[in-house]
Amino acid sequence: MRLARDEGSFADAAFDTVYLGGGTPSLAPPEELGRLLAGARTLLGARPDAWITLEANPEQVTTAACAAWRDLGIAAVSLGVQSFDEDDLAFLGRGHSPEQGADAARTALAAGFPWVSLDLIYGLPGQSEEAWQRNLETAAALGPHHLSCYQLTIHDGTPFGFRAARGELAEMPEPAQARLFSLTRKSLSRLGFPAYEVSNFARAPELRSRHNRKYWDHTPYLGIGLGAHSFAWDARGARRWWNERKIRPWTAKVAAAQRPLAGEETLDIAALRLEALLLGLRTAEGIDLDRFRERYGLDLAAANEALLARLTAEDLAERAGSRLRLTPRGLAVADGLAARFTVA
Structure with a gap:
């Protein structure tokens, strides 16, 4: 710890x-x-x-x-x-x-x-x-x-x-x-x-x-044990890192007073947007488009106007004010739908 x-x-x-x-x-x-x-x-x-x-x-x-x-x-x-x-x-x-x-x-x-x-x-x-x-x-x-x-x-x-x-x-x-x-x-x-x-x-x-x-809205979290993941916002940007999954390398690094890291990555803005989209669309509340624009610097609706029209026509998504939600049909394929959005 x-x-x-x-x-x-x-x-x-x-x-x-x-x-x-x-x-x-x-x-x-x-x-x-x-x-x-x-x-x-x-x-x-x-x-x-x-x-x-x-x-x-x-x-x-x-x-x-x-x-x-x-x-x-x-x-x-x-x-x-x-x-x-x-x-x-x-x-x-x-x-x-x-x-x-x-x-x-x-x-x-x-x-x-x-x-x-x-x-x-x-x-x-x-x-x-x-x-x-x-x-x-x-x-x-x-x-x-x-x-x-x-x-x-x-x-x-x-x-x-x-x-x-x-x-x-x-x-x-x-x-x-x-x-x-x-x-x-x-x-x-x-x-x-x-x-x-x-x-x-x-x-x-x-x-x-x-x-x-907290995992679904990019709240920072800290993982401690084997294979545990962490996420944080800091001066280096948005970062994720993860620990060794197997007991021997994990204990060897801890015994040597080293953090038992197996890897880490810095997430660029496109990756953050895609994660926020993917995780948000899996929830019943969906995505607050105004908050998404403020936090991630993208007008998601404007960037995906044609796609949203198709998803609405196909009864896969719906808009209610600034809220974008998937319908029950859309939730069944939520991960695949998120990949169709433009977030760059």
Whole structure:
């Protein structure tokens, strides 16, 4: 943490959110989590009242663990439930059962955390709309404050990627993915969880993720552990850097009193505009065109007048005053639409 603080961009920072994730921090004993949080406050400037989120696997969620986490000041728990279907969990290689996932949600809610979120994954090979609907209804009936629903994607260099390379696995066809995406939004809206971002759903506006929203609007953030990314505005411009992903090079650099960097980049204005566009269009609020022009120096509507007319005619986007939003049809292909805009 001292090495991260010495980077300079956050010398005077007062962080109001802390996120313990990127693995399974719920495996750590409470005393270790306590030392981490104490370091975040004394070395990194995390505020005493910072909103602290902990990622947890259902296997570690017990009444005693929740009480210890609450004593540490942890306010929010994000549970990696992934599914309430036994076959889904086996495919994903998860170590808990559907019943354990449901029990973990009940235990966390009973412990009095102000915010409990469940992570679910859809688009698994062969997954039916009926099976996914049951997952959504089970999750909503447990009464969490928030749900995150992610489509399965296969990345090179991962166990799923190796299976795909051998021809043993393939992503669900796009038309089927689109149907599940639409089903997710419609069902969760009916169940009291309107979408506020492509993958995120909250029972009320005040229950939207306090931490993750910062990634979407270029708020500076500092990552500490393996593979963690950071972003900052400073005299050198807008910069992003990331840490070593593997434990040996990470620990070797830290032991040598070096920041465990794997790489960094300076983002030019075109890259910043594209990121802001991509991330903004994924949200239900969309993009405030006036604020975009003030912050990034581009009249996005004027630079893309013909494109916006086509997207509106195709029911993919809509304008409301200075606000540009994607329609439900547009949100299903948000990333591809963002790439069509002129931002240079």
